Amino acid sequence: MKIVSVEQMRQMDQTAISEFGIPDQLLMENAGLASYEKIRDRFDLQKDKFLIVCGGGNNGGDGLVVARKLFSNEAKVQVVLLSNPSKFKGSAHLNYQIAQQMKIPTQSIENAQDFETLLPAFDVIVDAIFGTGLDREVGGKYRDIIQAINRSGKPVVSIDIPSGINGNTGQVMGIAVKADMTITFGLPKLGNLLLPGFEYNGQLFVTHISFAPKIFNNPEVQTQTNDPVELPERPTDAHKGFCGKVLFVAGAANYLGAPYFAAHAFLKAGGGLSYLATPRQIASTIAMQGPEIIFQPLQATESGSIAHENLDFLLEFSEDMEMVIVGPGASLQAETQQLIRDLLEKSPKPVLVDGDGLTAVAKDPACIKFRQAPTILTPHPGEMARLLNISIGEVQKNRVEVLRRACKELNAIIVLKGAHSLIGHPDGRVYMNLSGNPGMATAGSGDVLTGTIAAMYALLKDPLLATRIGVFLHGLAGDLAAQKMGMDGLLAGDILQHLPEALQHYRRHWREMKNQNYGKISLV
């Protein structure tokens, strides 16, 4: 499903109006109706009393339509206006006039105390304060009223987006309504799905409010959910080589976990032959954990990391490989970091760079910028910040645009890890992954992801698709593990052990998971 920015949604509204002749009033009526229907399904119109809290823009206008529908169905409603009604424009103004003529109980609220006095008499709150037009921090009486709504303990329905969430970034603009259910229109906004905004929606519904498919399938919208696709079958006569040969260049003294998790995850996710080039001294210890891995012992530096003299061997050895994975547990030793940069620059093979490999790239990104073969990077926000020389705060404040910029600048497919990981391509496409859970933020989890992406590359031979499906499967494995054992104390090894089950589940249920947006977005 496509995910839009605030500006793109405004353009879609304009297209609906100018190209299809759908009047503005009809869009607002549809938005209000869709919201009303969800409210009617969830609550008891005969018993519950509804408080509709309206701001001064079109979001407030949608709220007035909801109030009218409830009122027409003889529910008890009260509208409160937080802004002077003379400021309503267009369709919102029209709906205000209708509400007046129908004598829907309406009250202007000057301060938060008056609002708090009203609250106890109502059972359900409809939040129509701010939608996508929120353009500054929430302060003054708006802040106090949102605080009162959140403290009330009453069920809250947000119209379009919880008030206080930035529609483009998902950031909380000072304070935001914590909803139980959100009904959004046309398509989900970035702010509905990016964290922390996503957590404020409660259950998220999307309704198309009579947009033509041409509008919501607009190819210019380049952000979308990371939907599963059907995986090719493994042929009955599959041999090890068919399922791919990849080389991991990873590990150093004291860094035995990362290379093991990455190289083993490749096998657990269906990969054929997993070669691990690692310092001689640690190879046998890792082999005890993962005897299925094939080792290529390397010369080591004094501190036990991979020495630069291995470069020619690694280039030659990788000729026969489908992909080279560089960096897990490779250490920050200067000589090794230089080896990584030289290897990336010289290798004509698809590469995936993770962990300490990303630090090497950050120091001199030219080593990947001009590569001909595909490059995949899997940074967490801290590593992304280093790659672009900005702060982590700047990365997190606008994850989609920062990722888009990084993919272009670095000429790479990039996974920006974190809740709802993003996958970006240099051509501007960005995919938001919906699988996974907070329990997966654990040491070694990223190494398991690396191996999973490599296995998907061996199967699919398409770097973007492999990265997308690898991220999805990794999240799914974490979700299956968490279903059994909970999120606390979930370890990388648990994610790894659940990869085969995740693949089995994926092959059986990919279509439902796609159609249901992994249970995270419901279509109305």
Ligand SMILES: NC(=O)C1=CN([C@@H]2O[C@H](COP(=O)(O)OP(=O)(O)OC[C@H]3O[C@@H](n4cnc5c(N)ncnc54)[C@H](O)[C@@H]3O)[C@@H](O)[C@H]2O)[C@H](O)CC1
């Ligand atoms: N296709 C659709 O998505 C449709 C959406 N509709 C609804 O329209 C709103 C967007 O309406 P808009 O008038 O642009 O903005 P808002 O109602 O969100 O708010 C603007 C209003 O609020 C003031 N304001 C902004 N920030 C603050 C602040 N921090 N403090 C105080 N006041 C603030 C601003 O100055 C304006 O006065 C969309 O979300 C949908 O709900 C259509 O109804 C149907 C089509």
Ligand SMILES: [K+]
């Ligand atoms: K709202």
